[in-house]
Amino acid sequence: MAGVSSAPELPQARHESREQFAAIAHLRWRIFVNSLRTLRGRLEAVSWIFIGLLFAGMGIGGTFGLATAAWFLTSQHKVEWLALILWGVLLYWQLFPVMATAFTESFDSTNFLRFPIRYRSYFFIRMAYGALDPTTLIGCLWLVGIAAGVGIADPGLFPWAVLLIATFGAFNLLVARVIFAWIERWLARRKSREILGVVFLLFIVGVQFIGPLMGRYGNHRGRHSRSVIPGVAATLLPAEKFTPPGLVGASLGAASNGNPGIALGSWAIECGYAAILLWLLDLRLRAQFRGENLSEGVAPRAPAAAREKTAVREGLALPGFSAPVAAVFEKELRYLSRSGPMLFNLAMPLVILAIFLLGPVNSARRGNAAVHNAAFSGYAFPLALAYALLILSNLTYNCFGTEGGGVQFYFVAPVRFRQILLGKNLVHGLLLAFEACLLWVVVCFVLHPPSLGITLATLAGALFASLVNFTAGDLLSLYMPKKFDYAVFGRQRASGVTAFAALGAQIAIVGICAVTFALTSYYGRLWLATPILLAFAAAAFVAYRIVLNRIDGIAISRREALITELCRAQ
Amino acid sequence: MDVPAISTEHLSRQFGSLVAVDDMNLRVTAGQFFGFLGPNGAGKSTTIKMLTGLLAPSSGRMEILGLDLTNNPVEVKRQIGVVPEGMALFGRLTGAEYLNFVGRMYGLGRDTAAKRTAELLEFMQLADQPKALIADYSHGMQKKLAMAAAVIHGPKILFLDEPFEGVDAIASGTLKAMLHGMIARGATIFLTSHVLEIVERLCSHVAIIYRGKLVAQGSLEELRAGVQAQGTQAGPDAAAAPGEKLTLEEIFLRIVGGTRAAEQELSWLG
Numbered sequence: 030m031a032g033v034s035s036a037p038e039l040p041q042a043r044h045e046s047r048e049q050f051a052a053i054a055h056l057r058w059r060i061f062v063n064s065l066r067t068l069r070g071r072l073e074a075v076s077w078i079f080i081g082l083l084f085a086g087m088g089i090g091g092t093f094g095l096a097t098a099a100w101f102l103t104s105q106h107k108v109e110w111l112a113l114i115l116w117g118v119l120l121y122w123q124l125f126p127v128m129a130t131a132f133t134e135s136f137d138s139t140n141f142l143r144f145p146i147r148y149r150s151y152f153f154i155r156m157a158y159g160a161l162d163p164t165t166l167i168g169c170l171w172l173v174g175i176a177a178g179v180g181i182a183d184p185g186l187f188p189w190a191v192l193l194i195a196t197f198g199a200f201n202l203l204v205a206r207v208i209f210a211w212i213e214r215w216l217a218r219r220k221s222r223e224i225l226g227v228v229f230l231l232f233i234v235g236v237q238f239i240g241p242l243m244g245r246y247g248n249h250r251g252r253h254s255r256s257v258i259p260g261v262a263a264t265l266l267p268a269e270k271f272t273p274p275g276l277v278g279a280s281l282g283a284a285s286n287g288n289p290g291i292a293l294g295s296w297a298i299e300c301g302y303a304a305i306l307l308w309l310l311d312l313r314l315r316a317q318f319r320g321e322n323l324s325e326g327v328a329p330r331a332p333a334a335a336r337e338k339t340a341v342r343e344g345l346a347l348p349g350f351s352a353p354v355a356a357v358f359e360k361e362l363r364y365l366s367r368s369g370p371m372l373f374n375l376a377m378p379l380v381i382l383a384i385f386l387l388g389p390v391n392s393a394r395r396g397n398a399a400v401h402n403a404a405f406s407g408y409a410f411p412l413a414l415a416y417a418l419l420i421l422s423n424l425t426y427n428c429f430g431t432e433g434g435g436v437q438f439y440f441v442a443p444v445r446f447r448q449i450l451l452g453k454n455l456v457h458g459l460l461l462a463f464e465a466c467l468l469w470v471v472v473c474f475v476l477h478p479p480s481l482g483i484t485l486a487t488l489a490g491a492l493f494a495s496l497v498n499f500t501a502g503d504l505l506s507l508y509m510p511k512k513f514d515y516a517v518f519g520r521q522r523a524s525g526v527t528a529f530a531a532l533g534a535q536i537a538i539v540g541i542c543a544v545t546f547a548l549t550s551y552y553g554r555l556w557l558a559t560p561i562l563l564a565f566a567a568a569a570f571v572a573y574r575i576v577l578n579r580i581d582g583i584a585i586s587r588r589e590a591l592i593t594e595l596c597r598a599q
Numbered sequence: 600m601d602v603p604a605i606s607t608e609h610l611s612r613q614f615g616s617l618v619a620v621d622d623m624n625l626r627v628t629a630g631q632f633f634g635f636l637g638p639n640g641a642g643k644s645t646t647i648k649m650l651t652g653l654l655a656p657s658s659g660r661m662e663i664l665g666l667d668l669t670n671n672p673v674e675v676k677r678q679i680g681v682v683p684e685g686m687a688l689f690g691r692l693t694g695a696e697y698l699n700f701v702g703r704m705y706g707l708g709r710d711t712a713a714k715r716t717a718e719l720l721e722f723m724q725l726a727d728q729p730k731a732l733i734a735d736y737s738h739g740m741q742k743k744l745a746m747a748a749a750v751i752h753g754p755k756i757l758f759l760d761e762p763f764e765g766v767d768a769i770a771s772g773t774l775k776a777m778l779h780g781m782i783a784r785g786a787t788i789f790l791t792s793h794v795l796e797i798v799e800r801l802c803s804h805v806a807i808i809y810r811g812k813l814v815a816q817g818s819l820e821e822l823r824a825g826v827q828a829q830g831t832q833a834g835p836d837a838a839a840a841p842g843e844k845l846t847l848e849e850i851f852l853r854i855v856g857g858t859r860a861a862e863q864e865l866s867w868l869g
Contacts, residue, residue: 437687443676
């Protein structure tokens with residue numbers, strides 16, 4: 030096997046690397062320019078301009094805010110407390126790209142390995158791709174703000190702050206790259222991919238419990254929590270000093286108190302963390318560079334005598350629906366059952382409810398009358414169902430994303446697209462119905478049965494929301510499809526346009542339902558919410574039928590774009 | 600007069616200013632093993648995509664078994680089987696689940712779909728891994744599965760886009776056996792391939808497309824005779840020697856006027 034670091038003629042190699050970087054930059058530029066040739070590409074560019082403005086606002090606003098906070102803490106001689114701010118930056122930097130994958134880089138730089146590229150160049154490219162991520166740019170901007178805040182409050186501390194915060198920035202950049210590189214390696218195998226999918230979603234959901242749990246245990250006036258919280262804090266706080274944000278705070282504190290030994294020691298540990306991450310990343314990238322093959326194969330054919338005779342089970346029958354609708358329905362269920370992230374949607378209601386139970390119930394215990402009323406008058410059910418609806422919209426708005434090359438089959442088979450989409454919508458509707466039932470039962474047992482008026486109005490609202498989502502989702506699935514790859518982690522999932530449209534639709538739906546609930550409740554006629562929302566549902570149904578009746582024509586007119594997008598290699 | 604299995608009239612397809620298929624008049628008689636040849640970019644895949652409903656023509660008519668494809672797409676699709684370029688597989692299903700799904704999409708009853716699925720898996724030697732997902736299949740296994748899916752409903756016409764590409768000799772033998780069986784039972788097969796030896800061995804009739812235009816069409820003997828006649832008219836140097844039987848590759852190269860790589864000079868190549 031060829032070595033990975035052979036570079037006999039350095040000047041020539043450097044020149045070659047520069048040429049390669051220039052070629053890659055040019056390639057990315059041309060891909061962007063060429064994407065503008067299509068309407069879809071132009072719409073994507075417009076959506077990215079909006080996303081860019083959003084991120085710019087977040088970045089600049091955050092920079093000023095964090096600079097002010099850093100200035101305040103430094104001028105109050107509490108520079109160690111900067112660790113808290115840095116924890117916020119770290120969590121944002123590492124968690125946001127995982128949860129908001131629509132805004133992350135979608136290009137696979139391992140493609141460049143087919144070229145005679147040196148390992149150092151490959152490493153640099155992987156790092157550079159990460160550094161151009163909006164999250165990284167914002168994170169860097171915030172760190173600049175923090176350093177500036179410290180420098181304004183204490184100019185003498187500024188050089189040391191710059192060094193520490195730059196090290197902290199490098200640490201964050203490396204953490205993000207290491208996580209992505211290693212998780213991609215695990216995602217390459219189906220079993221580990223499915224396990225990791227569930228673990229990953231449990232983690233995301235776990236993060237959402239922090240608020241409610243803090244509410245329950247952080248401010249609880251009970252005797253138990255009074256004894257638990259300080260104990261936990263006392264155990265965790267010394268350990269926190271050895272975390273990267275804690276080390277920066279400790280080092281700055283030591284430097285401001287004239288204790289250079291501790292300051293240097295803390296910085297050295299920070300550098301040690303970065304070095305370990307660098308080593309882990311190097312390990313992964315070298316394996317990629319050497320050409321590891323993570324594909325899974327099927328074991329060789331067993332001897333004939335040992336083989337079992339094939340027994341093929343008959344397909345699912347769906348009373349009242351044609352065979353193609355039933356076939357698509359069954360296929361969608363199988364896909365759901367084999368995808369960790371998708372499967373998790375089924376378990377989501379309990380998680381949602383747990384979040385709601387921990388939040389409102391504890392707020393109520395603390396005497397927060399508004400939340401208490403909301404929870405106990407039955408609003409937990411509509412709120413939880415609205416959240417479930419939001420999660421399910423991921424499936425509805427890009428429903429061909431997982432098909433890949435299989436989408437061609439729909440165009441060569443003697444079926445109508447309305448049958449295909451009906452089958453898909455039925456599965457999504459079934460999921461929502463299942464979640465609604467589960468939520469209602471758990472709300473009844475744990476809180477209080479929601480009133481009949483709220484239950485019926487919620488179901489009418491869910492029906493209205495589902496029909497709007499199916500109508501908009503079916504159209505966007507055809508107009509803005511985006512290939513969904515199970516083996517890729519943290520890259521773009523839906524198109525920017527779809528992400529915006531889906532978000533807009535959810536805001537509109539929840540807005541209409543909330544206004545209906547609020548007005549009917551205000552006038553003491555909550556029962557009116559059900560017929561009003563049913564009227565909206567009827568209008569949505571008419572729109573759904575119109576779209577479904579025309580969907581074949583739309584699919585035919587969009588077939589080339591759909592096949593091109595979903596059949597492409599990446 | 601017999602209804603042709605496939606016929607096109609003035610079929611054209613443009614992509615912007617590029618004319619991929621230009622005024623094509625193609626006729627394939629039922630029961631033929633038909634090879635559709637052409638150099639890269641000649642318009643083979645565009646034609647097969649149009650004939651199978653994956654791509655709309657810019658102009659012209661297409662009839663499959665006497666049915667207008669544009670006006671009766673669903674009826675036509677019921678009669679044909681297709682193995683498109685990308686194979687159109689659903690990677691997250693097992694082979695049995697996929698075939699079952701395809702069978703039902705083609706309107707087979709649940710029991711029939713299940714029975715044919717089992718038979719096809721056995722025939723294609725894919726039955727020993729019932730729990731493996733298609734995504735984990737080798738390329739050859741995927742090709743065999745795609746072929747099985749294309750025939751599960753017993754199509755009268757089978758369209759195959761490069762069916763033997765990336766397939767080993769054993770799998771290739773299985774596929775060829777199945778295709779010969781279909782022809783023997785009266786089906787029509789329309790295939791594109793770059794491997795001219797395979798086409799020569801399998802196909803009774805051939806059409807050649809070049810720069811979007813249909814430049815030759817007929818049985819192998821007709822094409823051979825035509826090329827030899829042209830060679831005779833052009834002079835003794837261009838004519839085949841008496842008694843010499845031109846191969847399909849030679850016929851193809853003479854018709855499209857291609858140059859062999861060996862004849863080109865790339866002096867910088869090692």
